[in-house]
Amino acid sequence: MAKFEKAKSVHEWLDQRLAINTLQRVLSTEYWIPKDINFLWAMGLVLAVTFGLLLISGIFLLMYYKPDVATAFDSVNYTIMTEVGYGWLWRHIHGVAASVVFLIIYIHMFTGIYYGSYKKGREMIWISGMLLFVTFSAEAFSGYMLPWGQMSYWAGMVITNLFSGGSLEAYGLVEWIRGDYVPGDAFLTRFFMLHVFLLPLVIIGLIVFHFGTLRIPHVNNQEGEEIDFDEAAKLYKEGKKKESKVIPFNPVFLSKDVFVLGIYFVLFFYLVFFHFEFAMDPVNFDTADGLKTPPHIYPEWYFLWSYEILRPFSKDIGLIAFGIAQVALFFLPFIDRSPNVAPAHKRGLFKIWFWVFIVDMIILTILGKLPPQGIFNDLGLVAAIVFLLLGPALVVVTLKEKKL
Amino acid sequence: MREFKILGIVVFFTLVTYWGVEPFAHSQMHKHVEGHEFVYDGTADIEETVDAKKEMKKAYWADVAKIATLKGDATSGEAVYAMCMGCHMEGAVNMGGVTPPSLEHTGALYDKNYLIALIKDPAVAMNTDHKFADTMMHPMGSIKTMVTEPQQIADVVAYLLTKKAGEVTPKEAYAEACGRCHEMRYAKWTQLGKTPFFKEKKDELAHQIKVLDEQAAVKGYMGKLPPDLSMIIRARSEHFLETFVENPQSQLAGTSMPRVGLSKEGYEKVTAYLTMIGDPSKPAREAIGPWVILFFVVFAVLAYLWKKETWREVH
Known part of the structure; x- marks a missing residue:
């Protein structure tokens, strides 16, 4: 075992055991980001924070939600919206964040494409990001099933039907996925499990992985310039901050991110309080009814492009x-x-x-x-x-x- | 400046997408139905009728307009009203499918023209005459033989509009206009009214059986059990609800839902109740929202100052 001196402060005590000084340096104060960036570089933090909002609001909703076809709709629309203090706020935050997170994901992706941030050495950043996109999509879809409204039911019906593979007519596979001939209790409970346990776990793992993929190739910059990060970091630490092409994550990069986050939150909470309809389709406020197909069945806006390719x-x-x-x-x-x-x-x-x-x-x-x-x-x-x-x-x- | 240009591009494409998937998509998905500001003059009814009944409806609504110009006498109307009380009374029971409504707040809820039309011919006024073609009489059809003179109609309507027009609460408005057919489970409301609290399980079950019987009667009359309205305020757009209540046939051709003839004020009372039950957080949202947004405006300003301070030495 390592030899331990008597510590003079709690900070030192922790540092001896956890190397918090080194951690802080590596992860934050000496984690170098190019200086030549614009606000689009803040979308990563905006996404992380929005995921945090989804997680926290989701935990509160989970306390009252009931995954059962007989009670799911009322547990959301009555218990959470009427009886639970501020339940409506958590639900609106969850619903709006689930929609807005995809807007930010798309901006983040298109930024990467525009600036060529997936090229030469940065391939794994792109691939891990795409894995996150796919997992977020599954998370969004499974979550959409839970209120058990008309659109939950019929979107679930349509999407699971895709697995029959057209002329392959693999209805056995569809039934296996649903656990029933049509979406029912088994369907709801398994999508509940996916939504509140397995997929969030995978997402958290993938976010850590996505951050990890940034370490070696580093973040790209506005001109795609190849920066010698070691040299630039040396200049910065010598005090030549104006000449250096990099800035530390904390506090320089973070201060800009937090400002962008402030603007984002103004917009986000405007949507939560006054303009949430776009994220909470009226059709889903009708209880699921297997005998009544809605005249129009469509997915949420972020899946529409791939739906239209189908x-x-x-x-x-x-x-x-x-x-x-x-x-x-x-x-x-x-x-x-x-x-x-x-x-x-x-x-x-x-x-x-x-x-x-x-x-x-x-x-x-x-x-x-x-x-x-x-x-x-x-x-x-x-x-x-x-x-x-x-x-x-x-x-x-x-x-x-x-x-x- | 470059950042503003980029922001402009991002905002532009976001708004185009929003416009496409929300206002534009909805304008294409739903047929356009013109609202009539709760004026009941039969315009839409005559327009939608294509068969031989068109002429009948023209004449009918012309008669209604004529009766509306007569000066009604509330005192004579009271005598005519005595005939109504045979069915429309406290504790009325289901007759021919539905329970006759209480007329206590008729003047405060319904439109004058509509009331005239209703007494002249209930099925045509409700725009559900397609349901009663030849084979079956409207449960209130007998009124056609009981009150026949235009002046009598004008009198009883004058009576209803002056003597049965007391202050009405949103809940009463719902109970009288919708609640005899539409359940509302989030308000513990059934077709038999508010479900009382029962001490004994067997009393509760006995009540449930009464509710089931009533629902079976309504279902038999309507063809299907009318939907629960607990969440209807969020499940339909404002425009849909308004035009649907005004003339159900306009949004759902062939439906057995009758036009109930609410006036604008009556409709506002009913939607106030639908909002209280289906969207109870509305007042809280409006009260808290501006403060949360203000908080983040201050947050953003402070963050901007921090950013400026931090970046001064690196630029």
Whole structure:
């Protein structure tokens, strides 16, 4: 065992046993971030904090929620909303945060794509981020089942039906997933378990992993400049803070993040108190009824783009396109063949590719909610084909790109 | 300045997406139904009727308009009203499917034109005449033979509007206008009214059986048990509720839900109750919301000052 001197303070006592000074240095005061950044670099912290809000509000909701088809709806809409002190506040925070977290995830992802932050050495940052995106999606879907309203039931019906694999007609698999022929008690309780236990656990693990992937390649910067972090850190520690290209996470980077967080919270709580309808669909305030299909069934807005890739095609082709769309983004670091790490506006054709990608995602999202009829169906088909072609297009565009 | 440009782009694309998936999508998903400000003159009824009944409805609503111009005498109306009390009384029982409503607050809840129309021909006024074509009479159909003279109708309506128009609470408004068909479990309300507290289990069960019998009668009459309205205020948009109550056929063609003929004031009372039960946190949200937002405005200002201070030495 190590030899321990008598400590002069609690701090020293802890440091002897836990090396808190070293931890603080490595994780915070000497964790170096490039100086040349903008507010989009704060989205990581905004996401972490929003996840924290979801976790805390979720714990409060979990105290009163009842995972049973007979009582689930009333436990949410009556017990939590009426009888529990501030239950409505926790529910609105949870509902709005679940929607807003995806907005921030998309901004965070598109920032990464724009600045080439998944390239050369940073592939694992992107892949771990994509794993988080997929797990968050599963978390959102399973959570949407819990109030057991009309949209919970019918979205659950539609999405689990996808597993029948079109012409494969694998209904056995669908029944195995549901634990029943139709969504029922077994379905609700297993999605409850996934939502409150397994998936949050995986998300927390993946967040730690995502942070870990940043250590060696370091955070990218606005110009994609390759910084010698050791040298820049040395300059900073020598007091040449103005010359150094890096800043410590704490307090310099953090002070900017906290300011962005302040602005974000103003908007977030405005939504929580005065504009929550977008995150809490009215249809889901009708109790689940297996004999009454709603006229329009649609997922929450953040799934609409992939839903629209499924819809305009025939059954089997639609499923294949949908499958491709789910995994395509994982491969981005390998499809992008360009040697440059630079913002899109410096990368010629890639800039056009990027904006076409954004606009196509938004068009798919909007069409995903519209009734699949007439012109909307035709536009959806075009937008879905454009999405699928963007993959090969990226290979061509980036192969042609000249080294900057 | 670059940061503002980036922020502008992010905000722009976010708002376009929001517009597309919320206001625009909803405008495409739901058919547009014009509201009529709770004026009952039969415009929509005549428009939606395509068969031979169109002419009948035109004449009917023209008659209603004519009766509305007559000066009613409340004193003579009271005598006519005696006929109504045979069914519309305290402790009324289910007749032909539903329990006749109390008329205690009629003048405060319902529209004058609608009341005239209702006495002239209940099924046509309620816009559910498709249900009673030839085979079956409206439970209140006998009124057509009991009160026949236009002046009689004007008198009894004048009586209702002046003598049965006392102050009405939101709860009473719900009970009289909706509560005989629609359960509201979050308010412990059934078709038989507020469920009392029972000391003995067997009394409670006996009451439940009465409720089930009443529900069976309502179901038999309506075709299905009308939905529980506990959460309806959050499950439907304001515009839907308003146009649906005004004329159920406009949103749900063929429904057996009758038009109840609420006036604007009456409708506001009913929605006040629906909000109290279905969205009780509304006052708390409005009271606390601004303070929480103010807190974060102050937070952001302080954070900005900290940021400026911290970044001064690195720039």
